[in-house]
Amino acid sequence: MNLVLETERLIFRPLELSDAEAMFAMDNNPIVHKYLWQTPTQTIEETIKIIEMVQKQYVDNNIGRFATILKETNEFIGWTGIKLVNDHVENGNTNFYDYGYRLNEKFWNKGYAIEASLMWLEYGFNQMKIDKMNAYTHAENGASNHILQKVGMKFMEDYPDKDGVLWKWWQMENGFLDC
Template sequence: MNLILETDRLIMREMRHEDAEALFEMDSNPNVHKYLWNKPFTTIEEIHNYIEMVRSQYERNNIGRFSTILKETGELIGWTGIKYIDDHIENGNTNFYDYGYRLNEKFWNKGYASEASKAWIEHGFNKMHIDVMNAYTHAENGASNHVLSKCGMKFMEDYIDEHGAPWKWWQMKNTRK
């Protein structure tokens, strides 16, 4: 993929295998996975498999999660981006655009999630011409629920996933057409 998004502080580019160590640092942290079924990654191989899965989404759907880099230091702070959900059903839905992000804990509470979210929503609506953008967050993840609300997503409903966990369904319609 040749797509690169930039904000004042961030560069968002395709995920690559050279990102594995920084992604492993993030995804092996139990705090990062608190609202993700409490299953942090335990091997670097899991990260390489994840990167392969993301890269296959680029090929299949021409979009996916992107490594997100801090311009000032060059550090990979996590991933952000739009994903086309066509591989499972979420809240009774499939074949939809989903916005999501995951950041390394040391980069939380610095406004990076909001900054990236606004850039991706703008890209999705203005460049990709997506009609509806969805997102879902664990019901108890107050920080992520706040970020989505702050970026203009509308809370639609609560639902329970197949594992019995409570989630919130968010949505934003493209009014920029």
């Protein structure tokens, strides 16, 4: 996949194996994983397998999570993007488009998540012609829930996962954004 997208401050490109070290540093941080099943990545080999899995999604689904790069410094700040969820059931749903992001802690509270979210929603609706975009967040993750609300996603419902942890289900329909 050779798609590269940009916003004012960010570049979005497919994940590469060369991102493994920076991605591992992000995913090894317990604070980053506080609302992500609390399972930080333990080895760089795990990160490499994740990158390879995402690269397979590019081939199979023509979309997936993208490396998110800060233009000013060329730093990997995390990943953002659209994923076709077809490998499990989430809140009774499968075969749906999910918007998601994960940023390294040192890049939080700088507006990057909102900037990326608006770009990906616009891309999903206007370029991919997705009818509905979904997202799900840990119920206690106030920052992520605020970001999804701020970019216009509609809170649909709370739901428990298989372990009884409460999550929030978000959705936006095509045509909602005035792009």
